Amino acid sequence: MQDSQYTVEDLLQLMAQLRNPDGGCPWDLKQSFATIVPSTIEEAYEVAEAIEAEDFEHLNEELGDLLFQVIFYAQLGKEEGHFDFSRIVDTLVRKLLRRHPHVFPSGDLHGALDGETCTDAIDEAQVKQNWEAIKAAERGAKGEAGALDGVARGLPALTRAAKLQKRASRVGFDWPSIGGVLDKIEEEIAELREAVEAGSLEQAREELGDLIFSCVNAARHLKVDPESALRDCNRKFERRFNGVEAELIRQGRRPADASLEELDKLWDRVKSGEGG
Incomplete structure (x- = not known):
């Protein structure tokens, strides 16, 4: 029995053994990037549920389950020659350094650790503004020029709707206040009623989508997460x-x-x- 705590290196070794054709786990050996996506999504929701319940002992376990998903993808990436865990970490650290110039002005982690920090005061609003500008530049470098480019299609529909609306809002396409959003909701309800009364299922389906989208807009204006x-x-x-x-x-x-x-x-x- 081990008295000391296991480490990330131990977890990587465990994952490699699970995927080892010689003595590994038959279930793990069958998996691919695509087959474990549903588990990843489920684990993320279980983390959210533990946080909302303030069940921190359970959260500890659920965060481990979510981390295991990342470790699994890293092992698959290593096997297929795409990337490994160290590259995932390196890419993440570089991105966070790039997106936090107010903390790491030289873009170097160790420079900040040695006492080199930005002397210019910056508030939360400026941080958010800079963050979005940097992300926009990153999307541009990837050839994503449109205001809505880069919003993942695999997101839950409510979350994606909110992100699409937020992106559109940045370029001025938004209601100036929630009053206009509530009027739009009432308009969509009326159109849904008309479609139902006309017996048009396809039209009713479309109008119902518009109504839900408008409700997400109301949540965004109220600064409420719709999910x-x-x-x-x-x-x-x-x-x-x-x-x-x-x-x-x-x-x-x-x-x-x-x-x-x-x-x-x-x-x-x-x-x-x-x-x-």
Whole structure:
């Protein structure tokens, strides 16, 4: 039994052994970049859930699971000759040095560690402005000239909508206040009603997308993360429905045995008990 803590080097060695054709893990050996993407996304959400619950012991474990995803990709990259873990780290450090000139004016990590820091005062707004300018320059170097270029298509739809809107806002394409956004939401609701009444499923689908997109815009103007807001709403719905279900179980019944009117009354009772 080892008394000292394991290190990143130990984790890299473990990963290499899992992928070793001679004695490795059959499941790990079958994986590819594409097949572990769903696990990566799931682990990221589990990290977010632990943070929102302030479950820091669990967060410790979930961060390890997320780190393992990076280690897995690094091993695959090494095997295929694309990159390895050390190159991932080097690329990240160089990017962060480049994006923080207010902390590393010479662009050198060790210069800052030796006491060389920027003497010009800078506030958070300037940091954000500089950060976006540097990122824009990086996108330009990659040939991404459009305002919306570089917004990952693999992001959750709500998150991507917010990022697209934020990018458009930077070039002046935005409502000056949330009032215009709320008016737009009402307009989209009316158009959705028209599509539903006309019996046009395809049109209704499109109008529903427009409505959700407008709601994301409202969240952005309120400085609310739409993904987090919807996760909170999901948890609230789950909690309240579980309350309805628990009450019916006490009566020896199931939700399917109750009428919609009864379910609504129970829902209102649970909601009232929560004070909202």
